[in-house]
Structures are given as C-alpha cells and as structure tokens.
Amino acid sequence: MNALIIDDAADTRLYVRALLEAWGYNTVDAADGLDGLERMREASIELVICDWMMPRMSGLEFCKAVRAAPFPHYVYLILLTSRSDKSDLLAGLSAGADDFLSKPVDAKLLRARLRVAERILTVQGLLADQNRTLRESRERLQQAYDQIQRDLASAARVQRQMLPPPDQLVSPFRAESLFLPAAQVSGDSFNYFQLNNELIGFYLFDVSGHGVQAALFSARLSASLLPTLASARTAAGTGAPAAGFPGPALFLSEVNTRWVEPDAEFDNYATIAYGTLDKQSGEAQIVLAGHPPPLILRHDGKIESLAAGGLPFGMFPDVDYEPQRVLLHPGDRLILYSDGVTECANRQGELFGIERMQCALAASAGDHRSGLTRELEAQLQQWGGTLDFEDDISVLVLERDSES
Amino acid sequence: MTTSATLLTLESDPTRLGDLQSRVDALCRDAGLEAVAANEFTTAIIEAVANSIRHGYRGEPGHPITVHWRCAQDRIDIEIRDRAPPPPAGFLDHRDMPPPAAESGRGVAMILAYTDAASYARIGAENVLNLTRRL
Missing domain, CATH: 3.40.50.2300 (Response regulator)
Structure with missing residues (x-):
C-alpha cells in the first residue's frame, strides 16, 4: 500500500x-x-x-x-x-x-x-x-436494450410497409384503414389484393398475444393468406388470374389444415375475417374464424352486422368454415375490425363496445371524404384518454364506389 | 357450429392447461354458448383436467389425458379420460364450497355448479368423467 x-x-x-x-x-x-x-x-x-x-x-x-x-x-x-x-x-x-x-x-x-x-x-x-462490475453490466444491458429497441423499430417499419396504404382506390372499391399497434410490433394485420379480374380478396386478422412472437406469426400468416402468391397481385399491381381459387371458405379451411399439426401445442392462434368482393355485382363473401363480425354501413347510414361464427384459425385441423354473403350497393361500406376497437377501455375500465363504434360510424356515414377511420381513431383516443392502447387496433373499410 | 366432435389429447402437464382453455372456450362459443356460459363450462372442464393432473397423477408429467368433445343440437357432452389411480369414492358429491379462506377444494364444487350433469365411472384402468352442458 x-x-x-x-x-x-x-x-x-x-x-x-x-x-x-x-x-x-x-x-x-x-x-x-x-x-x-x-x-x-x-x-x-x-x-x-x-x-x-x-x-x-x-x-x-x-x-x-x-x-x-x-x-x-x-x-x-x-x-x-x-x-x-x-x-x-x-x-x-x-x-x-x-x-x-x-x-x-x-x-x-x-x-x-x-x-x-x-x-x-x-x-x-x-x-x-x-460498483465497476455493476456499471459495466449496466452498460452492457443498456447496449443490449438499445439494440433490441432498434431491432423492434426496424421490425415495426417493415411490418407497416407490409400493410396497404391507409387510403387507396381499388376500383370499383375504395379502401381505407387504421392501424394502431399496442407495442412496436403487432399481431394484427390486414390486406386486400386482386384475386383475378372479377374478384378482390381481403382479410383482417388478430393474432393472440403481443410482441415479437405474435408479429412473426402474423408475418407468416399474411404470406399464407395470399392465394397462389405466384399469380395473385396486391391491389397496387396488375390483376392476374388466381387460377383455381376455391372460394374464401374452402381456402381458409385448407390453409388452416396445413397450418395445424394435430395435437401439437400451439403458441399462437388467430381470429380472421377473410373474404372476396365481386367487382361487378358488389357481392361480398366473408368467412369468419372466431373474428368479430364485420359491419355493413349502408349508404343511407343504416348499420348491419354479419353473424358470428367459426373457430379461430390455428387451433384445430379439419375445420369447415361457412361463408356469409352480403351485397354491397354503391356507397355501402364493409368494415372489418379487430377486438382492440370494441375492447378499448377508458380509465374506469369501461369498454368502448360495439354500440359506440356503430354510433361513431353512423355519425360520419354521410362524409365519404374525411374517412371513417380518422373519426373512429379520434373517438378511441378520446375514450381511452391516451395515444397508447393496450391492445392492437386495426380497421379496414372497403367502400363500393358510388358511381359503380 | 362448425365442428360436432373433437378429440383433444394432452399430457399431464399444467402448462398445457392454457392451450386447452383457449381451445375449449373457442369450441364452446362455436357451439353457441354465450360468453359467460362458455367461460363457466370451460372453467368446469379445466378444473376437471387440473384435478386429474394434480390429484390423479400427483403432478407427474408425461401421463395421458384425453378430452372428447361432442356437440349435439341441444347440449355439449365432454368425456375426460385418464389412467391415474381412481379418485376417492363419492368425490363428485362434494357440492359445497369450502370456507372462503381455504386454499383448495373448490374444483368439484365448481365442476358441479357449471355443468348440467356430471358422472364418473372407472372403466378398466381408466377414469372416465362425463360432463354435460345444455345449449
């Protein structure tokens, strides 16, 4: 010394x-x-x-x-x-x-x-x-945390890039959407795409759980839900025939059967609304796999709901799904949403609920310019009193052109 | 309703109960039970399987349990089978809840409260518990 x-x-x-x-x-x-x-x-x-x-x-x-x-x-x-x-x-x-x-x-x-x-x-x-060891450990932890945050931010950017634009014309339909992930990466996703010259395909799903595992499941599921990837094109691209598309019910059932291993432990499952829109007739065929029933906002402001139905995707093999058919007239809107909307809680724990959602939609029904999703987003933020939600929120609105 | 019969198999591992709960709840809702009723019946089934793991197999993992789901027009029938030693005679008679501070002993009372019928039989080397809920 x-x-x-x-x-x-x-x-x-x-x-x-x-x-x-x-x-x-x-x-x-x-x-x-x-x-x-x-x-x-x-x-x-x-x-x-x-x-x-x-x-x-x-x-x-x-x-x-x-x-x-x-x-x-x-x-x-x-x-x-x-x-x-x-x-x-x-x-x-x-x-x-x-x-x-x-x-x-x-x-x-x-x-x-x-x-x-x-x-x-x-x-x-x-x-x-x-103290030196603790300081060095804290610095290493901080570096690891910073790296995780950077990776999550990158993943979130990629995930958003996989979604369609929030407002887009898919003649003769107009699509608008809302995506508010609870964490940086989300289990919710949606898309629409040209199946062939007659049909537009669409889906919105909600994966159980949150975070990276749900996001990876979501990415894999998004790819699986595009029929014949080689021939189908996203709505932004040219329509190519999706030869042999068996319809949304059989397609979803086939994907589910390929996806599920009998008796295997499952880490995640998903609720899905999957369907097609006929560009000529305006007929929608929609299959629900445990998903909240989509709403139809008619051009005169009336709101209808599809029936509930179907087992969640990814739980059981050999599940048969049944399509629901609904005709969209010019000016009618089909609204798909995840339960993050209706289960958005305010500070008192009260849920936003389907009635408030319908009221919000009805209030802005006549305004085809400003967009339903922006009004709904404003109401949800006001209801929740926050910009950060506990559950992923996603909404996809498909409106049949008034002129078609 | 999209499925009328399903066989779920699992090992006597408590960590599998979460999976089972999700699947059974989905089946209940698909069968037409409202949310509260679906939750009740799911709870009864999970309690029965948890009893099988905890008391029947004494918490040992790796033993088989099957849950056979059958849905008819007016009811759901569940058959739970395991190969554990038989439970005490008359175990399904414990309809009363234990005192509030008790840390266990509510399983059978909940099973009976949330089902319309419950019966037990020893068939060969198997315990067979049948639970029914009307739609």
Whole structure:
C-alpha cells in the first residue's frame, strides 16, 4: 500500500516513514499540504498521515482539497494533532479526515490505527470493484436494450410497409384503414389484393398475444393468406388470374389444415375475417374464424352486422368454415375490425363496445371524404384518454364506389 | 357450429392447461354458448383436467389425458379420460364450497355448479368423467 506522510517537522516525517516502511508500506513524504497534493498527483496514494498545523496549507485545508479532488479510489486520511477539543475534532471530521492520532506519535497506537485503515480501504476496494462490475453490466444491458429497441423499430417499419396504404382506390372499391399497434410490433394485420379480374380478396386478422412472437406469426400468416402468391397481385399491381381459387371458405379451411399439426401445442392462434368482393355485382363473401363480425354501413347510414361464427384459425385441423354473403350497393361500406376497437377501455375500465363504434360510424356515414377511420381513431383516443392502447387496433373499410 | 366432435389429447402437464382453455372456450362459443356460459363450462372442464393432473397423477408429467368433445343440437357432452389411480369414492358429491379462506377444494364444487350433469365411472384402468352442458 502506498502511504504519504505530510509534516513540516522533518524528524516526525522520518520517524513515521521508518515505522511504515518497517510494516511493509511504500512511502513518500511532503513538508506541507501543497507539497502533499503534488505527491498525490504523482503517485497512487491510498493512505495519508498528515500534520494539522503546517505552513502554506494546513492539514484541514489539505483534507478538504483531497475530498474535492476526483481520485479514482478512496484516500484514507489520518490527521496528526495535539488538539483534543471536541470542536477541533468536529472540524477535522467535517474537512474529511477519517481518523486522528495524537502527537507525539505512539508506534503501537499508529499500528492499530493503520489496521483499521487497511480494513476500511479493503472494504472500499471491494465496493469499488463491485460498483465497476455493476456499471459495466449496466452498460452492457443498456447496449443490449438499445439494440433490441432498434431491432423492434426496424421490425415495426417493415411490418407497416407490409400493410396497404391507409387510403387507396381499388376500383370499383375504395379502401381505407387504421392501424394502431399496442407495442412496436403487432399481431394484427390486414390486406386486400386482386384475386383475378372479377374478384378482390381481403382479410383482417388478430393474432393472440403481443410482441415479437405474435408479429412473426402474423408475418407468416399474411404470406399464407395470399392465394397462389405466384399469380395473385396486391391491389397496387396488375390483376392476374388466381387460377383455381376455391372460394374464401374452402381456402381458409385448407390453409388452416396445413397450418395445424394435430395435437401439437400451439403458441399462437388467430381470429380472421377473410373474404372476396365481386367487382361487378358488389357481392361480398366473408368467412369468419372466431373474428368479430364485420359491419355493413349502408349508404343511407343504416348499420348491419354479419353473424358470428367459426373457430379461430390455428387451433384445430379439419375445420369447415361457412361463408356469409352480403351485397354491397354503391356507397355501402364493409368494415372489418379487430377486438382492440370494441375492447378499448377508458380509465374506469369501461369498454368502448360495439354500440359506440356503430354510433361513431353512423355519425360520419354521410362524409365519404374525411374517412371513417380518422373519426373512429379520434373517438378511441378520446375514450381511452391516451395515444397508447393496450391492445392492437386495426380497421379496414372497403367502400363500393358510388358511381359503380 | 362448425365442428360436432373433437378429440383433444394432452399430457399431464399444467402448462398445457392454457392451450386447452383457449381451445375449449373457442369450441364452446362455436357451439353457441354465450360468453359467460362458455367461460363457466370451460372453467368446469379445466378444473376437471387440473384435478386429474394434480390429484390423479400427483403432478407427474408425461401421463395421458384425453378430452372428447361432442356437440349435439341441444347440449355439449365432454368425456375426460385418464389412467391415474381412481379418485376417492363419492368425490363428485362434494357440492359445497369450502370456507372462503381455504386454499383448495373448490374444483368439484365448481365442476358441479357449471355443468348440467356430471358422472364418473372407472372403466378398466381408466377414469372416465362425463360432463354435460345444455345449449
């Protein structure tokens, strides 16, 4: 251990140095506080034995200066003094001294005090090591957390890019949508696409759970729900025949059967609304797999609901789904939504519910320009009192062109 | 209703109960039970399977349990089979709930409360519990 002895009396310096050298310390000395600070800068000193009364810089001033300096380790300070007043001792402690030793120096007492100092410095050293380990661990955790956040943000961007634009003409239908993920990545997804020259396909699904696992399930399911990927095109692309499309019910049943391994433990499942729109007749065929029944907002403001039905996707093999048929007249809108809309809770825990949703839709039914989803989003934010929702919210509105 | 009969098999592992609950609840709703009724009947079935794992197999994983779901026009019948030692005679007679502070003992009372009929039989080396809920 490196020790510094500061005293303006050379005989005291020599005596104390000799004792410490004999006990195994490496020592340096200084004649006053200013010299002492200089020695502190030159070498790593852990222990200082310092006289109180000295020219240029006293022991008290030296203690204050050491405590104010950013040394990388703790410095144990013993003040040498002939003072014994309580007020002097308090002044010494306030200045940062750890211990006192009376002059003239008694060798046995000094040895005992040094053992105390060694014990405290050892504990200080252990604490410093542990703090360094904790700091390094925290930095590594922070780096890992930052990386996860960056990855999630990237995943969220990719996921949003997989969704269709929020407002798009898919002649003779106009599609608008709302997507408010609860976390950065979501289990909800939706899409519409040209099946062939006559039919537009569409789906909206809600995967159980949240986060990365649900998002990965969602990505895989999105790909599976595009019939004959090689020939189908998204609505933005050219329509190519999806030869052999068996209709939404049989298609969903086939995908489900391929997806589910009998008796396998499942990590996620999904509720799905899947369907087709006939561009000529306006007929919609819709299959529900445990999904909230879509709504029909007629051009005159009346709202109808499809019937509930169907087992969730991904739970059981060999499930038969039954299509529901509904005719969309010019100006009618088909509204698919996830249960995050109706189960959006306010601060009192009350759910937004289907009635409020229908009222919100009916209130903006006559306005075909501003968009239903923006009005619904505003109402949900007002209801929930937040911009961050507990469940993923997604809405897809398909409106038959008034002119068609 | 899209399915009338389904056989669910699982091992005596409590972590599988979540899966089973999701599937049974979906089947109940698909059969036409309202949300509360579906939740009640699902609870009864999960309690019965949990009893099989905890008391029948004494928490040992790896033993077989089957849940046979059958849905008719007016009712749902569930048959739960396991190969555990038989339960105490008359265990289905415990219709009363235990004191509020009791930490266990509600399973059978809940099964009986949430079903319209419940019966037990020992068939060969198997315990067979039948539960019925009217639609």
